[in-house]
Amino acid sequence: MCETCGCGDPELVPVELSRQLLAENDRTARHNREHFEEAGVLAINLMGSPGSGKTALLEALARAVGTSVRLGAVSGDLATDRDAERLRAAGIPSVGITTGSACHLDARLVHRALHDFPWRDTDLFFIENVGNLVCPAIYDLGQAANVVVLSVTEGEDKPLKYPVMFLKADLVVLTKVDLLPHLEFDLTALQDALEKVMPAPMMIAVSARNGMGIVELLSWLRDRRGATSAPLSTIRPARPVKAPSRSHRS
Ligand SMILES: Nc1nc2c(ncn2[C@@H]2O[C@H](COP(=O)(O)OP(=O)(O)OP(=O)(O)O)[C@@H](O)[C@H]2O)c(=O)[nH]1
Ligand SMILES: [Zn+2]
Ligand SMILES: [Zn+2]
Ligand SMILES: [Zn+2]
Secondary structure: OOOOOHHHOOOOOOHHHHHHHHHHHHHHHHHHHHHHHHHOOEEEEEEEOOOOOHHHHHHHHHHHHOOOOOEEEEEEEOOOOHHHHHHHHOOOOEEEEEOOOOOOOOHHHHHHHHOOOOHHHOOEEEEEOOOEOOHHHHOOOOOOEEEEEEEHHHOOOHHHHOHHHHHHOOEEEEEOHHHHHHOOOOHHHHHHHHHHHOOOOOEEEOOOOOOOOHHHHHHHHHHHHHHHOOOOOOOOOOOOOOOOOOOOOO
């Protein structure tokens, strides 16, 4: 439950107040977007359920690009700085944003975090949203693209059950595909669901465990960056993606 947005419950947050909050958020998001565009930084709003593999995906990206692309991240959680610590350990400059009771990031929280962070020195700036398949999609943060992380263990029906997030998604990253042999996951049903819900269906299947799909994801990010600002010719895997030698921390 989220005291800020009331999770769409008009008894908790009256409709008019909710509208005002969103209008104020949109103003700050426009301001953030101006910052990102002027600095030539591609800002990505990375959303998905708790445990879908958002942080692990960024760790895998860091392993793939080495020092050839400047990655940066802010990471939102209700409590703890844990994800930011993991990302820093993976070589991604990061700060955590603890939201307390709010189950999503908003533009003001992101703007405040920018003051603590050399975000101008990044090529790809990830805003790892709070793990939640609903509210984060409602709040514009000033990002250039929305990426939704969906893991194979969540089930192929999620786009139909949580359409708002998928409606806003520019890309769905299907994670943990190394687990597919152990699951009864219907990939065709997922693709059908995405066709129904996403305006421009786009999905990349990846495994943070064995590196599958990370090159395709980098290619998508490169194209996206090319579409919004100066092309980033340096985006390429710096070395072959290998499975990590020991298991990830969660
Ligand atoms: N097998 C497998 N496990 C994965 C993969 N990606 C993530 N995991 C595991 O899934 C769990 C959750 O991953 P996280 O990266 O912490 O997920 P998250 O979305 O960042 O979680 P929150 O920030 O808490 O919402 C961890 O135990 C990871 O090791 C993958 O590609 N394959
Ligand atoms: Zn909420
Ligand atoms: Zn500002
Ligand atoms: Zn995380």
